[in-house]
């Protein structure tokens with residue numbers, strides 16, 4: 037497990053003072069794997085009380101580690117963890133979500149919790165059908181940098197979700213990075229193609245930069261260090277500078293200079309067209325997977 041990054045001012049964790057969890061006694065995580073662990077860790081570091089969090093996780097080792105590291109209540113069954121919870125965070129793999137929702141349907145119908153699903157590709161209507169009742173539901177699409185507190189999460193809520201519940205969802209997912217609300221659920225496939233799969237695109241670019249420099253004779257270690265730090269530096273400038281990416285690019289591109297020569301080569305290879313085709317392919321695949329789960 038990677039250690040959390042020190043949050044920059046614009047990527048900081050919520051603090052007890054700005055916590056917007058109106059009733060922090062009762063969040064139940066169903067599934068205590070990677071994503072739940074990072075969200076729980078971020079919430080605790082942000083000031084949530086351990087006593088406010090319960091986790092259901094079948095794996096005893098994971099369960100013990102969550103109890104030991106964060107002091108949260110752990111259960112081996114979803115129903116006992118979910119009993120009386122105001123918020124249910126569904127953090128299991130998409131393949132097991134149907135079983136989990138049908139198992140929790142009675143408990144949920146009785147207490148009407150806010151349901152937050154982070155399962156990739158499972159639509160709100162599908163969750164509603166599995167719970168067999170109209171509940172406030174928020175669907176969230178986080179990405180892997182959430183594991184180090186630098187995630188990007190797209191969120192969408194159904195009409196049954198109150199403003200207070202939207203704020204609760206934002207506070208929970210926002211503990212592990214940035215959140216962005218979207219208004220139309222079909223755009224969740226675009227969010228998946230942009231920020232869900234996005235880290236891999238940047239890893240590929242760093243790989244390609246490293247390969248190109250090694251091919252010109254730079255030692256691999258030096259090439260990796262320079263490419264990696266360049267990626268981090270450019271990312272931080274994007275977040276901290278507040279300028280558009282186009283303006284930042286123009287600022288480092290002198291007419292007739294080295295950067296301009298490289299950008300001309302990218303344009304000749306239609307980099308923008310290639311990126312659009314890649315995002316389109318990921319969006320279509322996301323849609324296909326969603327249909328499979330429905």
Ligand SMILES: NC(=O)c1ccc[n+]([C@@H]2O[C@H](COP(=O)([O-])OP(=O)(O)OC[C@H]3O[C@@H](n4cnc5c(N)ncnc54)[C@H](OP(=O)(O)O)[C@@H]3O)[C@@H](O)[C@H]2O)c1
Nearest residue numbers: 067068069070071092127128129130154155156178179180
């Ligand atoms: N990791 C990411 O970067 C990422 C990004 C976006 C979205 N997501 C979504 O987040 C969800 C969780 O991903 P993850 O990476 O955290 O997966 P994970 O590490 O596999 O965690 C899921 C956990 O749920 C447990 N589980 C299975 N059935 C259960 C049940 N009936 N009740 C309670 N717990 C149960 C699993 O135990 P067993 O292993 O014993 O079955 C596992 O420990 C997935 O739906 C995924 O699509 C993840």
